[in-house]
Every structure is written in structure tokens, then in C-alpha cells.
Amino acid sequence: MKILVTGAKGFIGKNLIAELRNRQYKDIYEYAKDTDPDLLHEYCKDADFVFHLAGINRPKDECEFMEGNYGFTSKLLKTLKKYNNTCPIMISSSIQANLNNPYGISKRAGEDLLFNYSKETGANVLVYRFPNVFGKWCKPNYNSAIATFCHNVANDLPITVNDPNAIINLVYIDDVIEELIQSLEGKGNFVGSLYEIPIVYTKTLGSIVELIYSFKNSREERFIPDMSDSFTKKLYSTYLSYLPKDKFSYDLKMNVDNRGSFTEFLKTPERGQVSVNISKPGITKGNHWHHTKNEKFLVVSGNGVIRFRKIGTEDIIEYFVSGDKLEVVDIPTGYTHNIENLGDKDMVTIMWANEFFDPERPDTYYLEV
Template sequence: MNYERQTWDMKILVTGAKGFIGKNLVAELKNRKYTDIYEYDIDSDIYELEEYCREADFIFHLAGINRPKDQDDYMKGNAGFISTLLDILKNHKNNCPIMISSSIQAELDNLYGKSKKAGEDILINYSKETGAKILIYRFPNVFGKWCRPNYNSAIATFCYNIARDLPITVNDPNVVLSLVYIDDVVNELINALEGKENRKGYFCEVPIVYRVSLGEIVRLLYSFKKSREELSIPDMSDDFTKKLYSTYLSYLPEDKFGYELKMNIDNRGSFTEFIRTPDRGQVSVNISKPGITKGNHWHHTKIEKFLVVSGKGVIRFRKIDSDEVIEYYVSGDKLQIIDIPTGYTHNIENLGDTDMVTIMWANEPFDPEKPDTYYMEV
């Protein structure tokens, strides 16, 4: 199917459009320039569903019941609503493809699982009767931004509570969860829309699944919280950690997005650590007042990178056993990184009439017990 045709011509119905998956899906469909999106949710009018089902070229059926007040509502809200949706499609003789969000619990003997399995069976029979293409996704636990905490997602609840210093309950930290990230889910659903779904028989699946224990999830989340105090950054080379960290930050209280850093201030300006990592070094912000020279020291093993982002100055070098002075003039008007090699004493002087701001990276966090910093005038 031609992508340009999809972008401008396809009419897409999303039920449960205000829910966790639906909200993320609709947002990304709009990002990808799909313009005809019919959003249906619990507060919509049934007559809207009639119109949408008549016009739709593809349906994402994401609506469902997770935590009903009455146990009978599992069947009504899951299998029952699928029947209603399919009856309307039959009335309009619309055999467009349908994707439904089922659950891995469809294999289990509980009311929720039975209602999901019943919905699958209804859809399979509908496909046999009409020839309509169907895509059944048995999702494991889905995590990511915009998921409702204290509802049916442990990760959403943990993120929300930990970010607010509220207690969490972990009955068995050794329990292993199968998890899929919301962006991976949405990407797979749009692949399905474009005819590129990951299919196994009647069922489709998100190709990227993580299996992580509750204990490890909780450990990571508390480390994210502590990272502000330590100025650390989680291991972004680990895909799950990266996605969990993004999820955690989305649950921060809105008055807690910012946090202060310790500024080491004197008459020369200030020096502030920004990020400390054991494997990628340290990033700091150095502010020098006009006419001020900082540095005049050298290192055995520590290396640095200087980037002046505001103001103008000069960085001077001298090999410790030489009289030759090397100069690099730097300015925020032309960004360039200056490497500070070992064995060279160096300094940086503000030549302007405003504060000079320099981003500094070192290959190791500062250790007062082993500073590897030796005073020597350039």
C-alpha cells in the first residue's frame, strides 16, 4: 500500500482513543501526517460509532475494561463491545481490517482473561464469515508515558509513588514480568496499518519484549530518583533502562521538574558539576568573570574537553618541560572543542567584558582523594 495514499486517504478509527495506548497511538499517527482519525471513547455517542464504522478504512480497537465495578462488566465491556462494533460494520457492509488489543491473560482462567478470549473468538468467527483481515495482539504488560498509576500497571504505580516519596508494595521481588514499551507498541501498530505486522497465525506481536524482575525494576527506579543527588545518569546503553528512565521522568510532579546544583562561587566566578558518571566521566559548567584566569595546572591521566559557549577568551598550554606556550582563542560565536591533553599545564582567560561560560568534560569524576591536579603556571 502506498505510504502517500495512506497519509492522505485512509480513515482510521481508534476506539479507546483517550486510554493509555490509544492516546499514544493517536499522537504518533498525527506526527506521521495521518489526518482522518476518528477518536472514539467511553464518553462518545454511539451514533458517532455508526458514522465512523461506515467510513473507516482501518480500525484499531483498543477500548476495553480492566477494573470494572461489577464482575459482569468484563464480558460486557470486552467481548460485548466487540460484538457491537462488528454488528455495526456488518450493517454497513464494511470489511475493513481490524486490530484488537487482547492480553496474554487470554490464556488464563480468570474473568478478565476469559472476556479477552471471548472477544478473540468473536473476531475470528467474524473474519471467517466476512473475509475481513484481523490482527489480534495479546499484549503483555505495557509501560510508558501517560499510563494511569494506581490502576492496572505496576510500573506506572511505582514511578508515580517513588517520584512522590510514597510507599510501594512488592509482594515478591523475584516475580518476572514480560514488558513492552509504548513506543514499540505504537510503532508495531502503525506497521500493522501499513501491512507490515509481525504475525504468527491469527496472532500478532510486538517484536521487542523485556523480561525483568519486579526487584530489578524497583532497584532501577530508586536509582533514578537518587541520580539527581549523585548527578549521575543511568546506563543508556541498556535499552530497557533507557526506556524505563524516560517513563519515570514522565511521572515527576510538575513542580519537581527542576532541581538545584551546588555552585562553587568565588570572586573569579563559579564552577558547577552537572553530570557525574563512572564510565563516561564528568560534565561541569565554568563561569569566569572578565579578566579572570583559571587553571594553571596539569594532569597525569585526567583529560578534559573545553567548550566556550558564551563570551570570549584564550586557552593556553605549555608542556611541563618546555618554555613554548600554545594559545587557542575561543568564543561563543564560533563553537569549537579544545582537548586538554595530559602533561600540559593549561589555563583559560576571559578576554571579554562579560562572563565567559565554558562547558567542561573530564574523563573521570573528580575525586578529592586522588585529584590528579598539579599547580604550575603556564
Template sequence: MKRAIKQTFKPKTKDHAHCEFHTTNYKKNKNERMKILITGAKGFVGKNLIVELRNQGFEDLMEFDVDSDLRLLDVYAGQCEFVFHLAGVNRPENQADFMAGNFGFTSQLLDALKKYHSKAPVLITSSIQAAQNNPYGESKKAGEDLLFDYSKETGSRVYVYRLPNVFGKWCRPNYNSAVATFCNNIAHNLPIQVNDPNAVLNLVYVDDVINSFIAKLKVESSLAPSPHFEEVSPVHTKSLGEIVTLLNKFKDSRSTLQLPDMGNAFEKKLYSTYLSYLPESDFSYPLKMNVDQRGSFTEFLKTNERGQVSVNISKPHIIKGNHWHHTKNEKFLVVSGKGVIRFRKIDSEDIIEYFVSGERLEVVDIPVGYTHNIENLGETDMVTIMWVNEVFDKERPDTYFLEVTPNL
């Protein structure tokens, strides 16, 4: 069998490795030393932010939430070097709590920072509702104005994010997120209610939000930018009907085996979000195994764009295949056992053999116009992962029987 020439790996020099080691650790130590205050730390965005900060080496995190001792806020304000102000009220028992939670607490936080003459940049999460004339929006607008005034007074950098609907893992269902509610209820076989399927949502994914937040944390400049609203991109504009249709497709994919379109950014993010709401007792699902005396054949994944993946198990000394295709092409990967894949161009008598084994993983392409088969040469089952470039269509199978070795 022909082998590709592999380039010899050239290890890094000692000096280069030494330099890289210290560069990596410098960045990590710099992150470790930074003291970061996060209000609303137990909320949806707060939880996602904290785990990613820790992933990136930030370890001195001051977490503050609604049940924290208020005296801690004063302690943290005197020490912090950056503030993520994520705390807010969006479902109070009475409307007066909107202003108390979204304006009043912001005022307390900024007063504490001014007490210590802090120059820590402050990032606040507001809402697109701040442009609306309702109690929630008015309270968010008041918090924004307070922060912009604080920047003018102190010269501190501030970042005000008017976020649209945020979706992703760990968002509380049946609260204030339609996406979280739909994901949770569909995953748990609970009913959903869609009053207007044509209603449109502007959505941002929580990972995109967190990436934007952390980028602000890493800004080196100490100069305060002119007041403006920060944006997270991309923004996905979808109707409720579109979202529900996709979520039902995700649920049905366990039986259809059809993967979502991972080339579509929104669909990819929504599928990840949906999976995070699966019941812990329902992570797995069975596949239909087509079993006969030769072994079994089981379809695993399908996509209209990129074909399908299947698992083929052959019993010892069994031959499968002996067919060819016009356009359909395949890739075989033996992951357990040993065998041989044989080819013959349909207008030739020459037989080509590729010996394969789970001890040396190697992909074999199955070109069109060659009849081919695969034989298990071992004494145990041989397992082959098979990819084909199109989903099987029984009306147009593009599969034609022809023995590779008629005298075998």
C-alpha cells in the same frame, strides 16, 4: 589555529527539490485521506496512538470511547478504512462486566462492520492473560476468537496483539500498572508497596507498541494473514525489585547528578516514563555552585561510562587551571565571553594558545601530558562548558599542578 576544511554545500537542483516536495505531500495527503476508527481513544494506548498518528499526517481519526454515543459506532463503521480496537474492561465492578466489555462490545463492533460489508483491517489489543483461566483472561480469549472467526468469514485482515505489561507516559497510576504506580508515587514522595521484589514482569514500551501498530496500518496487501498473534519487540523482563531500585536511583540523581545508563534500552525508557510523572511544580532542581573570588565551578551531569559535564564561570582577567593529567582528558567549550586556552607539554618550553569566544562556538580538546589553563580576556564573565572523561575521584584525582607560563 588550524581549521578543518569544510565541504561546500551543494543545493538540490530545482527538479530534485520539486520532486521531493511532491513526494512528501503525496504521502501526507494519502495519510490525510485515510479514515481510521480508534475505540478506547481516551485510554493509555489510545492517547499515545492518536498523537503519533497525527504526527505522521493521519488527520481523519474517528475517536470512540466509553462515553461516546453508541450511534456513532454505526456511523464510523460505515466509513472507516482501518480499525484500532483498543477498548476493553480490566477493572469492572463485577466479573460479568469482563465478558460484556471485552467480548460483547467487540461483537457489536464487528456486527457494525459486517452491516456495511467493510473490508477495513481490524487490530485488537488483547492480553497475555488470555492464556490464563480467569474471568478477565477468558473474556479476552473470547474477543480474540471472535476476531479470528470474523477474518475467516469476511476475508478481512485482522491483527491480534497479546500484550504483556505496557509502560510509558500517560498510563494511569494506582490502577492496573505497577510501573505507573511506582513512577507516580516515587516522583510525588508517596509510599509504595512491593509484596514480592522477586516477582518478574514482562514489559513493552508504549512507543514500541505504537510503532508496531502503525506498521500494520501501512501494510499494502489486502490478503488476510493466517490466524496468529502479533508481538511487540523488544520485551523487557524485569523484577519488581529491579524496577524500584532504578526508580529510586532516578529520584536520587538530582543530588548525585548521575544520569541513567542511556545505553541500556530499558533504563532509558523507564527514565523517560519516570520523568513524565514528575509534579509540574517540581521540574527544576538546584545545583551546588562552588563560588570564590575567581568565579564559580558547578557540576552538572555525571555518568560512570562517559564522564561528567560541568559549568565554569570565570571573572574578567582571571586564570584558572595550571595543571595536567595522565589519563584524564577534557573538552572545553566557551559559550559566553572571550578568552584564551594555553597549553605546554610538560617537558617543553613551547606555549600553544587557542583564542576562544562565545561568538564562535568551538570545542577545544585538552590532551593528556599538557599542562593547561584558561584565562578570561574580556570585561564580562566568561562561561565555559567542560566535559571530562571520568567522574572526579578525590582518592585518585589524576591532577598535577604545573604553571603553563611560570613568569605570567
């Protein structure tokens, strides 16, 4: 299948082309502002499907709206007709097509061109009115508040929110691309006379900004956002894509003594805490028990032994562990336990606890195994 993508270097275009290639669509004609105009004839002659994503949304002069959103659409359709190519064509319109501003009028005019073209030629047309689209590769300080917020917060720049209670409808780029590929395969989400992205989020600007700042602070606090919420998950992925190249990494606080070190890695309110424990050769750590707190130990380097003794009994249970064989050991409640490094090098253990450490209620009681 030969696929023509106009606006190929734009936000949606780049994401679409990348995923089409991931799915082994090989014949992709990329048309952008700097493409030789003569190539449009070749592309329109051979295309089996057209994704018409090109458009103008931030012109220097308002007259460019009609030129970019109506004029080029007209040129595209005339070229397809010249070669009697009635392949399906998808157009990216906007929810502003319902408004009587210059941008909305130009978008609606482009839609009407397609509907009339369909009546005239019988071609299948797919009109999508996108709300605000967010995700990786979107240009900040252009036409996306999300891109601007993420870029500015990640780069320690100020942001301006005139009305934090303002409501915004959002769609995530991966959901958009999935829907567009569904439309390519004849399974688009058709509603009335238009096609729609199935997953739309309605949020206030204030709540979005609060979330983005929480992402920034999560590094210092070692908290992971609530990934069970799909919008939070997608916004967090978006935010990370705007990190400056010199800020991909961040330091953790290592609690170091002569026995080794203990470092908190990640914390979540509902999924507990992950830490990294390093024990020097011959060192034993632990010798305590818990009422409700439970843990999982995974030795990833070195070798040692984990010992247990149920409170009130004398029997000692031993599990020998090694980084040569990755094995998770559950630390049950009501058992005092320790871990000893039996090797001649540092032993590294990944530790998960079902709750992060609370100094006011540590639920940790010293008792020799």
C-alpha cells in the same frame, strides 16, 4: 485513509492517535466511552482500518469484563457487517487470555469473535496479546505496576512490592505504537495465529523498583542512568513523565569564590563528567596537568584564551576562544594548561572530563603554564 480508534482516550489510544497525527494521518475517528453511540455507525461505515483498543480491565463488578471485552466487540463487528465493511481490524487482547480468570476469559472470547468474523467475512484480523505496557500517560494506581511505582516514587509516596523476585514481561508504549502503525501499513509482526510486539523485556519487580529509586537519587548525585541499556532508557523517560509539576527543576551545588564558580552538571561512570565554569574578568584558572584525565572546553559566553605548555618544554600554545564562535578545544594529557578571561564580563565555559572527579585520585598536578 480513514482510521477508527476505539478506546481513544485510554493509555494506548492516546499514544497511538498522537503518533498517527505526527505521521500525517488526518482522518482519525476517535471513539471513547463518552462518544455519542450513534457515531459508531458513521465510523464503521467509512473506516478503512480499525484499531479496537477499548476494553475493561478494572471493573467494579466481574460481569463488566464480558460486557466490555466481549459485548462491545460484538457490537463493533455487527456494525461493520451492517455496512458490509470488511476493512482490517486490530484488537488489543492480553497475555491473560491464556488464563481462566474472568478477565482472561473475556479477552479470549473477544479474540474468538474476531477469528469467527474473519472466517465469515474474509476480513483481515490482527490479534495482539499485550503483556504489561509501560510509558507516559499510563494511569497510576490502576492496572500498571510501572505507572504506580513511577508516580509514587516521583511524588515521595510509598510503594509496596510483595515479591521482589516476581518476574514481569514488559513492552514499552513507543514500541507498541510503532508495531501498530506497521500493522496499519501491512507490515505487522505476525507469529503463528497472533501478532506480537517484537521487543519484550523480562525483569523482576525488585530490579525495576531499584532502577526507579536510582532515577530519583540521580538528581542529587548528578548521575545520568546508563542510556546504552534500552530498558533503562525507556523506564527513565517514563519516570520523568510522572514528575509533579513543581518538581521539574532541581538545584546544583555551585562552588563559588572571588574568581567565579565551578558547578558539576552531569556525571556518568562510563562517559565522564560535564561541568559549568564561570570566570570573572581578568581571572585565570587552571595551571595544572593530568596523566590520563583529558577534557574538552567550550566557551559559550564571553571571550578568553586557553594556553598550553607541554611538560619539559618552554613553548606556549594559545587558543583564543569566544562565545561568538562555538569551538571545542581538547585538553590533551601531559600539557599544563590554563584559561583566562580576556573580556569585561563573566566568561562561561562548558567543560567535559573523561572521568568524574575522585578526591582520592584527582590526577591533577599544579604547574604554571
